[in-house]
Amino acid sequence: MTKLKPWISLSGIGMFAVVLLAVAPLVLTDHWLTNLGKYCCWAIAAVGIGLAWGRGGMLVMGQGVFFALGAYAMAMHLTLETAGDRVPGFMVLYDPLAPLPAFWEPFRSAGFTLLAIVLLPVIAAGILGYALFKRRVKGAYFAILTQALAVALATLISSTIRETGGDTGLSDFKLFFGFVLNDPANKVMVYLIAAGLLIVCLLAVWQFYRSRFGELLVATRDAEERVRFLGYDPANIKLVAFVVSALMASIGGAMFVPIVGIITPAEIGAAASILMIAGVAFGGRASLFGPALGAMAVGWGQSSLGSTWPDGWTYILGLLFVVVILLLPNGLSSLPARFTGWTRRSPAEQPAPAFDAAELEEVRS
Amino acid sequence: MDALIPQLLNGSAQGALLLLAALGLSLTFGQMGVINMAHGEFLMLGAFTAYLVQQVIAASDLSIPVALPVAFVVAGLFGLLLEVTIIRWMYRRPLDTLLVTVGVSLILQQAALQIFPSQGVPVEKPSWLDGQLNILGYEWPLRQLFTIVLAAVCVAALSAWLKYTSFGRRIRATVHNRDLAETTGISTRTIDRLTFFVGSGLAGVAGVAASLIGGTNSQMGAQYIIPAFLVVAAGGIGQLKGTIIAAWAVGVALSCFAYWTTGSLAQVLAFILVIVFLQLRPQGLFTVRTRSLA
Amino acid sequence: MTDASLVVTDLHVEFSGFVAVGGVSFDAHPGEVRFLIGPNGAGKTTCIDAITGLTKGTGSARLGEKELLGKQVHKIVRLGVGRTFQTASVFDELTVLQNLDIAAGLHRSAFSLLRARHGIDPSIEQALAETGLAAELATPAGILSHGQKQWLEIAMLLVQDAKVLLLDEPVAGMSHDERTATGELLQRIAAKRIVLVVEHDMDFMRRFATRVTVLHQGKVLSQGTVAEVQADPKVQEVYLGTAGAATTAAMAVVPETVAETLKLTED
Amino acid sequence: GCGARASDDTAGAGSSAAASCVDTSGDTIKLGFLNSLTGGMAISEKTVSNVLHMAADEINTSGGILGKKIQYVQEDGATDWPTFAEKTEKLLTQDCVGAIFGGWTSSSRKAVKPVVEKLNGLFFYPVQYEGLEASPNIYYTGATTNQQIIPAMDFLASKGVKTLFLAGSDYVFPRTANAIIKLYAAKLGIKIVGEEYVPLDKDDWTSQVAKIVAAKPDFIFNTINGSSNVGFIKAYYDAGLTPAKTPIISVSIAEEEAPAMGHAVTGNYASWNYFQSLKTDTNPKFIQSWKAYPNSSGVTSDPMEAAYISLYLYKELVEAAGSFDVNAVNAAAKSKTITFDAPEGKVSLNGTNHHISKPGHIGQINANNQFDIVWASDKFIEPDPYLEGYDWFPADIRKQLAGAAG
Amino acid sequence: MLEITDIEAGYGRTRVLHGVTVPAGKVVAVLGHNGAGKTTLLRLAIGLLKPSKGRVLFDGENIAALAPNQRVARGMAYVPQGQQAFGQLTTLENLQLAADGRRRGKALIEAQMARFPALEKFATRKAGLLSGGQRQQLAIARALITEPKLLILDEPTEGIQPTIVAEIEQTIMQLAGEGINVLLVEQHIGFALEAAERYVVLASGFVTHTGDGGSAAASTVRAAMAI
Ligand SMILES: Nc1ncnc2c1ncn2[C@@H]1O[C@H](COP(=O)(O)OP(=O)(O)OP(=O)(O)O)[C@@H](O)[C@H]1O
Numbered sequence A: 001m002t003k004l005k006p007w008i009s010l011s012g013i014g015m016f017a018v019v020l021l022a023v024a025p026l027v028l029t030d031h032w033l034t035n036l037g038k039y040c041c042w043a044i045a046a047v048g049i050g051l052a053w054g055r056g057g058m059l060v061m062g063q064g065v066f067f068a069l070g071a072y073a074m075a076m077h078l079t080l081e082t083a084g085d086r087v088p089g090f091m092v093l094y095d096p097l098a099p100l101p102a103f104w105e106p107f108r109s110a111g112f113t114l115l116a117i118v119l120l121p122v123i124a125a126g127i128l129g130y131a132l133f134k135r136r137v138k139g140a141y142f143a144i145l146t147q148a149l150a151v152a153l154a155t156l157i158s159s160t161i162r163e164t165g166g167d168t169g170l171s172d173f174k175l176f177f178g179f180v181l182n183d184p185a186n187k188v189m190v191y192l193i194a195a196g197l198l199i200v201c202l203l204a205v206w207q208f209y210r211s212r213f214g215e216l217l218v219a220t221r222d223a224e225e226r227v228r229f230l231g232y233d234p235a236n237i238k239l240v241a242f243v244v245s246a247l248m249a250s251i252g253g254a255m256f257v258p259i260v261g262i263i264t265p266a267e268i269g270a271a272a273s274i275l276m277i278a279g280v281a282f283g284g285r286a287s288l289f290g291p292a293l294g295a296m297a298v299g300w301g302q303s304s305l306g307s308t309w310p311d312g313w314t315y316i317l318g319l320l321f322v323v324v325i326l327l328l329p330n331g332l333s334s335l336p337a338r339f340t341g342w343t344r345r346s347p348a349e350q351p352a353p354a355f356d357a358a359e360l361e362e363v364r365s
Numbered sequence B: 001m002d003a004l005i006p007q008l009l010n011g012s013a014q015g016a017l018l019l020l021a022a023l024g025l026s027l028t029f030g031q032m033g034v035i036n037m038a039h040g041e042f043l044m045l046g047a048f049t050a051y052l053v054q055q056v057i058a059a060s061d062l063s064i065p066v067a068l069p070v071a072f073v074v075a076g077l078f079g080l081l082l083e084v085t086i087i088r089w090m091y092r093r094p095l096d097t098l099l100v101t102v103g104v105s106l107i108l109q110q111a112a113l114q115i116f117p118s119q120g121v122p123v124e125k126p127s128w129l130d131g132q133l134n135i136l137g138y139e140w141p142l143r144q145l146f147t148i149v150l151a152a153v154c155v156a157a158l159s160a161w162l163k164y165t166s167f168g169r170r171i172r173a174t175v176h177n178r179d180l181a182e183t184t185g186i187s188t189r190t191i192d193r194l195t196f197f198v199g200s201g202l203a204g205v206a207g208v209a210a211s212l213i214g215g216t217n218s219q220m221g222a223q224y225i226i227p228a229f230l231v232v233a234a235g236g237i238g239q240l241k242g243t244i245i246a247a248w249a250v251g252v253a254l255s256c257f258a259y260w261t262t263g264s265l266a267q268v269l270a271f272i273l274v275i276v277f278l279q280l281r282p283q284g285l286f287t288v289r290t291r292s293l294a
Numbered sequence C: 001m002t003d004a005s006l007v008v009t010d011l012h013v014e015f016s017g018f019v020a021v022g023g024v025s026f027d028a029h030p031g032e033v034r035f036l037i038g039p040n041g042a043g044k045t046t047c048i049d050a051i052t053g054l055t056k057g058t059g060s061a062r063l064g065e066k067e068l069l070g071k072q073v074h075k076i077v078r079l080g081v082g083r084t085f086q087t088a089s090v091f092d093e094l095t096v097l098q099n100l101d102i103a104a105g106l107h108r109s110a111f112s113l114l115r116a117r118h119g120i121d122p123s124i125e126q127a128l129a130e131t132g133l134a135a136e137l138a139t140p141a142g143i144l145s146h147g148q149k150q151w152l153e154i155a156m157l158l159v160q161d162a163k164v165l166l167l168d169e170p171v172a173g174m175s176h177d178e179r180t181a182t183g184e185l186l187q188r189i190a191a192k193r194i195v196l197v198v199e200h201d202m203d204f205m206r207r208f209a210t211r212v213t214v215l216h217q218g219k220v221l222s223q224g225t226v227a228e229v230q231a232d233p234k235v236q237e238v239y240l241g242t243a244g245a246a247t248t249a250a251m252a253v254v255p256e257t258v259a260e261t262l263k264l265t266e267d
Numbered sequence D: 001g002c003g004a005r006a007s008d009d010t011a012g013a014g015s016s017a018a019a020s021c022v023d024t025s026g027d028t029i030k031l032g033f034l035n036s037l038t039g040g041m042a043i044s045e046k047t048v049s050n051v052l053h054m055a056a057d058e059i060n061t062s063g064g065i066l067g068k069k070i071q072y073v074q075e076d077g078a079t080d081w082p083t084f085a086e087k088t089e090k091l092l093t094q095d096c097v098g099a100i101f102g103g104w105t106s107s108s109r110k111a112v113k114p115v116v117e118k119l120n121g122l123f124f125y126p127v128q129y130e131g132l133e134a135s136p137n138i139y140y141t142g143a144t145t146n147q148q149i150i151p152a153m154d155f156l157a158s159k160g161v162k163t164l165f166l167a168g169s170d171y172v173f174p175r176t177a178n179a180i181i182k183l184y185a186a187k188l189g190i191k192i193v194g195e196e197y198v199p200l201d202k203d204d205w206t207s208q209v210a211k212i213v214a215a216k217p218d219f220i221f222n223t224i225n226g227s228s229n230v231g232f233i234k235a236y237y238d239a240g241l242t243p244a245k246t247p248i249i250s251v252s253i254a255e256e257e258a259p260a261m262g263h264a265v266t267g268n269y270a271s272w273n274y275f276q277s278l279k280t281d282t283n284p285k286f287i288q289s290w291k292a293y294p295n296s297s298g299v300t301s302d303p304m305e306a307a308y309i310s311l312y313l314y315k316e317l318v319e320a321a322g323s324f325d326v327n328a329v330n331a332a333a334k335s336k337t338i339t340f341d342a343p344e345g346k347v348s349l350n351g352t353n354h355h356i357s358k359p360g361h362i363g364q365i366n367a368n369n370q371f372d373i374v375w376a377s378d379k380f381i382e383p384d385p386y387l388e389g390y391d392w393f394p395a396d397i398r399k400q401l402a403g404a405a406g
Numbered sequence E: 001m002l003e004i005t006d007i008e009a010g011y012g013r014t015r016v017l018h019g020v021t022v023p024a025g026k027v028v029a030v031l032g033h034n035g036a037g038k039t040t041l042l043r044l045a046i047g048l049l050k051p052s053k054g055r056v057l058f059d060g061e062n063i064a065a066l067a068p069n070q071r072v073a074r075g076m077a078y079v080p081q082g083q084q085a086f087g088q089l090t091t092l093e094n095l096q097l098a099a100d101g102r103r104r105g106k107a108l109i110e111a112q113m114a115r116f117p118a119l120e121k122f123a124t125r126k127a128g129l130l131s132g133g134q135r136q137q138l139a140i141a142r143a144l145i146t147e148p149k150l151l152i153l154d155e156p157t158e159g160i161q162p163t164i165v166a167e168i169e170q171t172i173m174q175l176a177g178e179g180i181n182v183l184l185v186e187q188h189i190g191f192a193l194e195a196a197e198r199y200v201v202l203a204s205g206f207v208t209h210t211g212d213g214g215s216a217a218a219s220t221v222r223a224a225m226a227i
């Protein structure tokens, strides 16, 4: 059983990879492949949330911030690539003679952009996480704080129209690292990159979860102070999980841009960040596949419900939130076990209380 | 200096509205640990109630004072309904209440959009709030003064209720340890319902005040919810005193930043200010530590 | 093992004006089971809190050459100071093995943390054998009984190779036999380590203490062997009370108990 | 394998090869309606959506387009610009609609634009906007700046306004409109004494109005959109400002919004092309039909009238082209004179920039929340999105914008 | 007074108690090793846990459906294991909670403060800051303030200093003498047997022995516990 378990998960990832990388491009129309690509981007971010929240107990309500870092880094590069040597069109009006803002300049380089997509979230989450975890900010405080950060960033971008495109966002990209985005073959390629990255992220957390670090993370989630008395600094443990989850959000954001073709502050603000969390909760926050599948399900639900019942689909979405969280605290991935009683889920996957009564007291005190 | 006085007065009014929006949260979130993201929609319910009351009592001079208690009861009843149907099952998973109530808020928003005219409904200010009060050479809108008075009355009533009745004690006890509270003879079900009723009702009162400031429509609640949570957190969860100071500080900061920078940047700066503050004082303005581990 | 001793000198802890510990000095050496007793609220737990960095204290607490006060909690642990809590706190969601593995891991490299666990550390096996938890290897710690959790905590201290074990009421809630078993475990452990036990069970103290320090209102009231301390009228007055006499009666049962326990453990 | 690279010659053509999948074989034609029916902008967009339905019903009862009944596919943009892009793509490639109608904010239009251009679809956009745009795949039936903003400025100049305060929502339309206003104001000798923006989703204008009180402008130019207008108006009256001393001219307050302010706004102004109070031959019937339409708000307004025009304009275009094919429609727009007898008067389409001619009107709000027309342009104003006929607009901006667009 | 008959109960899928019947008596002691199910039995008695099978009667009334607070209102009081108190409330407030709604509330509080001087001394301190023993005294005081007919005590002397242990033991005897029924879990077998009219021994959730207090030899009890 203990020997078998990793193989079950691994072959699950394998099957997932086959479906996403081989089957989907064959059977789906361009439109739905693009949509699936978009869901993959959210799923990548969701996998990170699963790590930070499901296993690490940090309710990261502001993943939009890191999603934005990746997305805007990518979007700035693609905008510049499309604009060539000109200043991007949207900037012209406000000050036709002013040069490109300095912080845009390095994003002309493809290498710098890729590096930024990886390093920006790591640095930002590193600093933020260090500051918060060392100060022992946690529970609801942490959740609200990160949420506020997402709102602040979204507002900031909205209000700097000349520098960032404001509320309209950045769009109309023609090129992707030299490839013409409109070309159907290239669209498939971009999709495959996103799907491939999702598989990589799943493999990464799979290894995390079965490693000692994974156990330590769960221990920190359940009794942070106690971990301290085993000689670890919980801040560092949480920091690692937080930074990795931020990195995944950034990667998701970066791929979102060429696939969807537009990035706006609305994709990173409060509502978007909460929707990311919701996907994770749907799927099962502490399980391996739950977050990714949940995020994809929520994305698909938005697309298809919105078409079926344009002025009432949010009722269904709202109701789903209520019903799933209320009845299935461990998400849809706990359904099979519920019906069959087939396996006892490993304790790490049973995070029912996101913070327990004792921590709540800490929060309130 | 000349510029500061108007910002201080103006900011105090903004803070008062924030406080009204946060007051109910300091009960349902601060005391009960429920992260009610539908609190903004309860506020919206209060505003729509004000509109409906004005449809019945045409004279706006009278209708607003009447609307206040009515909005309290209406929003309170909705809160009660939410508690009885959903929240009661969730006390042991506080962070999950956040997600469930996001769902509720989506439903309420869409319902409001479809029930009422989509562009919103008018709520008229009573004529006794027309005009300004001259303070230190600055014309201070009476409406702002009204918000402050209303907030003060609500705070006084709430803190008296918590302090001088046994309810306050029981609420805190229930929050701290439900099983222990039960076995001490407290009916935690009654306490839960009552607390949620009052907390949600306060949102209704805030809604009446908000309807005199901005639009009364399906989206109005959304703009208060995050700042209100921030205020509660910055004040120290469950600390009424802290909530008051934090609300006032955020209001004044918003007003001053808006004066020195821009309206949008002011929002950003105020948020950053609170975030930095919370980083420096992770448990908020007022904290009491216990010895418990975890 | 080095023979570094734990030396606490003039320890002060104050909570916003309230002096919980007001100048406590004592020392504990490898090889002894040192008891810290005293009335409720005397400051015993606070002493341990201060030594382990949980609360701020002034004065000095040294382990060998190294000053402990003022260091961060996890750094103090890394110096070899381990503790248990008055209410058992283990990782409920993790199995006994995982709990122990985490405890054993503080000296592991960051890289090895990222690998999965293969097999069981010898130190863990030994600790399991010592505490009799071997059968519960795969049990989530949350399902263990109160007493088993206490043993798990002790086992965790063993695998983390703590030189100093500070145990806050380790046998509270245990039945008589379990107490005996625990006491014997402590005696074995103490051969190579410093064991400091806070306990209210006088019966337990009499059987297993080598030396005793009595705290009262944040100060050391008395210090010495069990017999010396018991004979101290001050201790009798504030702590033992009539129980001092009552327990003499209870003592009569002890031989029988010990005999039975021996029989039981043999089974 | 990999597709085209930037260096490939075929790059530009890339994908537009994707043939249209519009099915014209039956006796119906599918059209897409795309507005935010949920989220923040639903407040404004629901009316536009409703009036599109009314226009479709009308056209269907009178025989349809080229004899084919309209079968519309309604989609929700959800106040989320990427969703607008996604739904546009869906409507064009999955539902195979002949054209898409809707949108409100300029942001939503800018999200739709690359998609319709890539797939060579058609989008009809019904709201006044900031101009500086002309896409072969978009038809603009709302005002561009020289049909709404510039008339408003001319009106202010004619009233002898010397100082102006700009208040707007913080997004592309108000920012761009105000940039143009500042250029023109310099030319007219009007001094801009302040400029304030508040996010679209924030209603509280008290701090900003305090600044207006301090700046004491002759007039306030209001480019606020949505419910934030209510907050602005309330703060305005709270602070003791009055239309008699500090009037407002708005470009987003119409007959629907005026009564929802919670304060009588009598005496303030708005610049629009259409008002319910316009005396034209076609207006009474439009008003009557709308009042009778289910879920109607009971009053008509400029954006809804422009949406109403958009569907009829499409009918005229298709029938002139004799085909639903996009290229044929665009060709007809260029080669023929397309007109429509709209409630605002007879509008004609500029086949090059895809905008329509419109009359300029300034209305003053009366006690019934209707507008008394106090100024009208002497003739229909031809659309000039890039302000080519205005020398105060810097040529280098125009050039750069055109370059960026191309 | 309290009759617990043929109970099955547990947590989730794990069953902890198997057909447990508690004998009737003025003072009943429940004995057993760690994890035998003693606490589970008491939680069931006060209503924090519902049995899947069996009967719970109080004064002849079936109280199976009653919430804990309703049971308290009918005259039961519970002192849980582990020195539990409302940490954010002051000591006094902790006592007031129990006294709220009682006619002689003030007097009841004073009586308990007299019994436990530490409570008087730290009346205005947050209970979360009290020492473990102080909290335990507080818990007992809270229970007594409700003037119960039946007092359910889960290891009340755990972590208490000897002088106070003696006092608590005395108190229990005295209460029993005053006609209050007691259901007691206690590791201190000597005292338990001395105080109890009847006792029951639990091992792994089964009743392994039932007997009369006082007379029983500690050794039989221990033997029963080990099964
Ligand atoms: N954080 C704190 N703030 C204020 N007072 C405190 C704090 N922590 C402990 N005290 C007080 O310090 C005193 C000593 O407490 P401590 O827990 O050390 O006692 P103890 O000797 O362990 O008692 P027990 O045997 O009952 O566990 C008590 O009076 C307690 O109320």
Ligand SMILES: Nc1ncnc2c1ncn2[C@@H]1O[C@H](COP(=O)(O)OP(=O)(O)OP(=O)(O)O)[C@@H](O)[C@H]1O
Pocket: C142, C143, C144, C145, C146, C147, C173, C174, E011, E014, E016, E032, E033, E034, E035, E036, E037, E038, E039, E040, E041, E081
């Ligand atoms: N919440 C719970 N969920 C699952 N199992 C539990 C729970 N609480 C207790 N148990 C299990 O039920 C059994 C009986 O526990 P209980 O607390 O009743 O024992 P006890 O006799 O009171 O022991 P102690 O002397 O240690 O207090 C133990 O095996 C314990 O692990």
Ligand SMILES: NC(N)=O
Pocket: D104, D105, D106, D107, D127, D128, D129, D130, D173, D225
């Ligand atoms: N075009 C507008 N009003 O956004």
Ligand SMILES: [Mg+2]
Pocket: C044, C045, C046, C086, C168, E131, E132
């Ligand atoms: Mg202690």
Ligand SMILES: [Mg+2]
Pocket: C146, E038, E039, E040, E081, E154
């Ligand atoms: Mg127990």
